[in-house]
Amino acid sequence: MGNDNSSAITIDVDRNNLFYYSGETVFGIVRLNITGENLETREIYISLIGEIGYTTLSSSGRFGSFENENKIKFYYKKVSLSGPSITQQEFIDDCGRYAWLFQIPLIDNLPPTINQPDTFPHQWTIGISSLLSDALDIAPFKDVFWSTTNEPGSAYKPSPMEPLPEREIVIAILSTGPVSPGDAINYTDSKRIMKCCRQDGLILKPDRPITMIDLLISDWSQNNGNKQGELYSTQSTINEQIFYIIFASTMQRDYLIYPLLIGTHSGVIWSYENPLELIIFDNNHPLDVSANKCNSSSFCLWYVSPLWQFNDVNNTTYALMEKTQTTIVLEGSAAEIVQLLVYHSAMNVLNLKCFLSPITGQAQLVVTPSRVTCSGVNGDN
Incomplete structure (x- = not known):
């Protein structure tokens, strides 16, 4: 059934967000307002279609790649609202307002399964x-x-x-x-x-x-x-x-x-x-x-x-490692200021501000058994 300027169709369902889960039922009403000439129809029905959409890329050689839109139908349900009698092929609706209630139960295994909203x-x-x-x-x-x-x-x-x-x-x-x-x-x-x-x-x-x-x-x-x-x-x-x-x-x-x-x-x-x-x-x-x-x-x-260890007398444990001193090179943009949290078992978590070199964009994080420092490479602080 079509819809032209002489007739108007509206569909209202039982919720505003149009979001349904597997196993639920879609309730609603179809309204038809015929304002012009009488309407000849074979059937008035509503159908609910579920499709999965995805895109693929195809290559055509020297013309490059093209994106293709694809759809797979995974659900279809048709509910007949009005139709001719057995002896009729079509019927005529006079001018006026018509309304039909409908309900469409959803199956339990709609892909993907969404029995739980979260x-x-x-x-x-x-x-x-x-x-x-x-x-x-x-x-x-x-x-x-x-x-x-x-x-x-x-x-x-x-x-x-x-x-x-x-x-x-x-x-x-x-x-x-x-x-x-x-x-x-x-x-x-x-x-x-x-x-x-x-x-x-x-x-x-x-x-x-x-x-x-x-x-x-x-x-x-x-x-x-x-x-x-x-x-x-x-x-x-x-x-x-x-x-x-x-x-x-x-x-x-x-x-x-x-x-x-x-x-x-x-x-x-x-x-x-x-x-x-x-x-x-x-x-x-x-x-x-x-x-x-x-x-x-x-x-x-x-x-x-990972936890690393110094081989010092106290067997101190660090998240950064070598024998008596570890030097870690930090890299970023030139003159960038980087905020670091460093775990040292003797001093807990240290909050350090590292100033990266304006020349190399690097800084050195130095860890020893007793201290942690950070300075720009080439002596920039």
């Missing part, structure tokens, strides 16, 4: 797709994001918002792919965005894309295919020492994460929100990932560092 797949949940990307030696792209929660005037409907801009930025950085803010003019939060990089714009990304921890994947089979949250890890290697990052959000239950679950042995761990509190991380002291804390409206981020 597990609805957002474009920041890249933990699984990153596994494939990493295996192919490519960086995943988590899509653009807003650095500000609300941006009036957006073309997205009905009421778009970025609930946790910092979560979007963190995932973009840890994806190792592009960090792409898509803010409207005058809505860019530059302070938030610059957490991704050095002063000269170099993105501070890990060595590999952040991926789902295997334990979460194995738990799917024990929970009817429902994810128990987004619990990821990644790593960076500096001078043959491996440093890890653990991320958690939308957790459905608590987890204990042991070093072997992320491929390490032991070390110290601290959180993004409280870097002054260091905790031992080993088989006797696992990380407690709380579903109450790392929920759908928040995220948790931890950093894991």
Whole structure:
């Protein structure tokens, strides 16, 4: 049935946000207002169609690559509202107003399964797709994001918002792919965005894309295919020492994460929100990932560092190492001021301000059994 200037069709459903979950029923009403000539129809019906959209890249040789948009239909339901009798092929509706109630039950296994609101797949949940990307030696792209929660005037409907801009930025950085803010003019939060990089714009990304921890994947089979949250890890290697990052959000239950679950042995761990509190991380002291804390409206981020030792009389333990002195070269943009937190077991956590050389953009962090200093290379302070 078409819709021209002489007739108007409206469809109203039972909620404003148009968001439904598997197993629910869509209730609504279809209204038809015929204002001109009588309307001849074969059937009046409403259909609900579910499609998954994705893009692929194809190459045509010297003409470069082209992006193709693809769709896969995964759900279809048709509800007939009005039609002719058995002996009729079509029927005529007179001028006037018509209304039909409808209800469309949704099946329980809509892909992806979203029986729980907090597990609805957002474009920041890249933990699984990153596994494939990493295996192919490519960086995943988590899509653009807003650095500000609300941006009036957006073309997205009905009421778009970025609930946790910092979560979007963190995932973009840890994806190792592009960090792409898509803010409207005058809505860019530059302070938030610059957490991704050095002063000269170099993105501070890990060595590999952040991926789902295997334990979460194995738990799917024990929970009817429902994810128990987004619990990821990644790593960076500096001078043959491996440093890890653990991320958690939308957790459905608590987890204990042991070093072997992320491929390490032991070390110290601290959180993004409280870097002054260091905790031992080993088989006797696992990380407690709380579903109450790392929920759908928040995220948790931890950093894991190996413990190194000086071979001094007191057997002092450090997060940075050699025999009696360790010199670590810091690199950034010229004349940049870098704020550092350094753990020293004799002095706890030290807050240092390092002034990078205006010539080389480097500074030296020197650690001894009794002190920690930082100065620009070539004697610049």
